[in-house]
Amino acid sequence: MKKLDKLILGSFLGPFLLTFIVVDFILLTVNMLKYFDEIFGKGLSFWIYMELIGYFVISISPMALPLAVLLSSLMTFGNLGEHFELTAIKSSGISLLRALRPIGVFVIVLAFGAYLSNNYLVPKVNLKTFSLLYDIRMKSPALDIKAGVFYAGIPGYSIKVNEKVGEFGLKDILIYDHSDGRTGNLKVTLADSGRMEPFFNENYMKLSLYHGQNYRESKPTRGIVEKPVEFDRISFDTNEIVFDLNNTFKLNRTAEDAWSTNRSIKNISQIKVGLDSIGTLVNEQLFRSFQEAESIYPFFTRDRKFKPSAKIAERKFLDDSIRMAKMNREKELLDSLEQSKNLAQKDTSSILVDKPESRTLTTNSDSLIIDKKTVTISNEVSSNDSLFLKPTSKNEQKVEIKLAELDTNLNSKKQVVKVERTAALTEMERERIDSLVENRGYEKSAISMALTNSRNLKNSFNIKMSQIDNYQREYRRYQIAWYQKYTQAFACFAMFLIGAPLGAIIKKGGLGMPVLISIIFFIVYYMLTITGEKWAKEGIADPLFGTWFSNLCLLPFGLFFVRQARKDARLFEPDFYLAIWKSIKNRFKVLGSKAH
Known part of the structure; x- marks a missing residue:
């Protein structure tokens, strides 16, 4: 240089x-x-x-x-x-x-x-x-009782002192006790003098009261006519009250993980992850808006659909593929864990299961329900008159069910044949339909239903717009x-x-x-x-x-x-x-x- x-x-x-x-x-x-x-x-x-x-x-x-x-x-x-x-x-x-x-x-x-x-x-x-x-x-403020002012720094108590003597001395003390959670001044303590001083490494505070009275009144029950409530008055020469200051005046440190979602504590890589997550939420809300709008207008969407833009569809496909990849990965991990647990168990050729759950077999779009019976779990195919259930996972074995035991009524099912009409309506049929519409109030019902659907759609879109606006902000x-x-x-x-x-x-x-x-x-x-x-x-x-x-x-x-x-x-x-x-x-x- x-x-x-x-x-x-x-x-x-x-x-x-x-x-x-x-x-x-x-x-x-x-x-x-x-x-x-x-x-x-x-x-x-x-x-x-x-x-x-x-x-x-x-x-x-x-x-x-x-x-x-x-x-x-x-x-x-x-x-x-x-x-x-x-x-x-x-x-x-x-x-x-x-x-x-x-x-x-x-x-x-x-x-x-x-x-x-x-x-x-x-x-x-x-x-x-x-x-x-x-x-x-x-953290609550430090214990600093001032003369002539109510002090509410101790939870559940309101204390007033008219005069302070020295560092710990008090005179003319009034205490309202709300520690039981009840509203109203039902528990009151008066004392001529007292002394408040900390002990045990300032974790506790002892209030010693001299020459006073305790007043206690029961809370009346509303809406019920009864005798006057109970009222107690106790005179004392010395009364001591101990306050626990550990949770009141001590500084309790919160775990830093509670602030992990704030953007001010993230670096660039963490901010990019947050941007991707918020972008997924916005795209999901936009995609759902198209789906909900399509379901509300069934007449106009009979032959067409409300298709989202190519950008929204591509992002939706990408998010779904990533989500499926994560789910498949988690499933593979769980399957590997289950497989490792079952390695120690010895396989048996056949196991009898009492009262198994009912199973549904689908054949040519007809459903067969098997009643709860004792079935045999077998690993081998023994004959052609048996039906074998395909295992749902790697750890399950094939279930052999005798077809002779099934009570199938496939042949007795009635076949319904639908025939489409091509001829136009006659005058008599039209007059009958019009009379039904006018007399039974179908037209008014249709209008009111349309108005209700429109209002619901508007409210739904307003909610979606506010959510999307918050996400975008x-x-x-x-x-x-x-x-x-x-x-x-x-x-x-x-x-x-x-x-x-x-x-x-x-x-x-x-x-x-x-x-x-x-x-x-x-x-x-x-x-x-x-x-x-x-x-x-x-x-x-x-x-x-x-x-x-x-x-x-x-x-x-x-x-x-x-x-x-x-x-x-x-x-x-x-x-x-x-x-x-x-x-x-x-x-x-x-x-x-x-x-x-």
């Missing part, structure tokens, strides 16, 4: 690390504020908070990297231009693109690392983050999660193309102008990203275009700034725009003179 590359890269790494830490801290603060009420004030240990903060830092890093690259590259080339180092580099015959090469190579490596992090590290961290956040949300979200793993990595390179030439044009370093311009471009990038993703979620635009929308909009700006930086354009100086205005005025004067 040449000295120039070391100089430029060394001047870039320091601001990059600093800005990345600052940006990550800002995004971490914004992200933590959303869960402030849910995670704080629950008496969690310091290491639980550090674990959650560590997960948040890793999960928001893909968003912090583009802004850090933009700000650090702008500051680096702004400092080089402000101290005339960039001018010296150009005067020595080195082009701007050659000066951008060391940082460009570093940003490309950084983008590739960001892609690997998005695909492998961030999904695992998101899984742990969701699990820990859920556990923290489910989820399908697009999976696509967005897939493409985001590439777009967030490419955003680092796009921000470098904007920041480095802008710094060379501005020629000012520090935290003034570079920070202002970086924030403006990052806000524009964030707004374009949100807009594109919203278009993709709603189906207005293709998910591929929606996720790449922000990069496609900012990439021309980067190429424009690179071109202007190579020409040493002064985009941020008034003289540059005055010269453009003068050239426009001169062109209008020339055009006016030619017109005259």
